[in-house]
Amino acid sequence: MNRIIQIKFFVGRTSLFALALLAVGGQAPAQNPLQLPIAVANNAVAGLEVAGAPHVFSFSGLGAGKARSDVTSAAFSVDLRSGTVTRLDDVPGGKNRLASIAVGLYDRVFIFGGYTVAEDGGEVSTPEVYAFNPEDGRYQRRADMPTPVDDTVAFAYANRYIYLVSGWHDDGNVSAVQAFDTWEDRWFPATEYPGPPVFGHAGGIVGNTIIIADGVGVVGTADGRRQFAIMADAYKGTIDPENPAHITWEAIPPHPGAPLYRMASVGSEAMDTVVFAGGSDNPYNFDGIGYNGEPSAPSARVFGFDTTNDEWVEFADKPAATMDHRGLIEFGGVFHTIGGMVGGQTVTSRIVAFTPQRTGR
Secondary structure (H helix, E strand, O other), X not given: OOOEEEXXXXXXXXXHHOXXXXXXXXXXXXXOOOEOOOOOEOOEEEEEEEOOEEEEXXXXXXXXXXXXXXXXXXEEEEEOOOOOEEEEOOOOOOOOOEOOEEEEEOOEEEEEOOEXXXXXXXXXXXXXXXXXXXXXXXXXXXXXXOXXXXXXXXXXXXXXXEXXXXXXXXXXXXXXXXXXXXXXXXXXXXXXXXXOOEEOOEEEEEOOEEEEEOOEEEEXXXXXXXXXXXXXXXXXXXXXXXXXXXXXXXXXXXXXXXXXXXXXXEEEOOOOEEEEEOOEOOOEXXXXXXXXXXXXXXXXXXXXXXXXXXXXXXXXXXXXXXEOOOOOEEEOOEEEEEEEEEOOOEEEEEEEEEOOOEOOO
């Protein structure tokens, strides 16, 4: 069953290929010409130190042609220190996926879900979870997701648990917050997301404080069909250190400016801030054209939620606007996007770094 979106008219969810993790950013070092071997978007990305060197990883996604035949299971790693780019074995399972998500934890990268697109356009959220070992290049199958989701938000907590917050399951959004115990290879339900369930949202964690913002959710029905629109919502969750299944959620004011779709985001422990970058205020089809028929414009904005002072803060804009991200990777105060889509709805191979600069706004 296709996901049906209506902003001004209905379109199928197949058009939600609209890629993730677009690569462009500000204030990157002049010596940072790094790129993936291929242009890819909507790819699952993660960061991990390997033998003391910072590495970024890309798994699956959508190639430059932006058609069903361009969906891939290709995987790569890039050593940010040496610039070495390595083609990894493809993500296993024989399924080319979109909208997967990845988290680096200890010495593994955990890869979750995504969705497949059949020749007839049918789409299925996949349950598979893999742990990738950078040392030997092998994947290990881990316990499947209880509710397969794609277009979700993921983050690690207490160096043990990985949480998946809301997202899309087969033919609708879900409120589920699913927690994975990486030590015991088991899942357990956590307190559900309190707002309208969404996809294309963004967020992260600092300590035990979760910040989630925006996304696309159900806003009603028309002619028997659900209608979806971008949400100007933000929520803070606090994980109980004694009970990782219990999250206390509360609504917080929306971030400054318009709500944004598929921002890049990550929780920065060094900054005590969940940082958000890029995105678009007009949800769009896989080709970057909005559901309203207008080309979707990327945003150059960078902002964050300061968990110490409990407030939104704004950073200087990135020099280039980007949209359709699946994650943001930080090493030593420098943030990275890997692949994605840049201006003109072009899938890119670029890896670009930027450093947030606080403004007076």
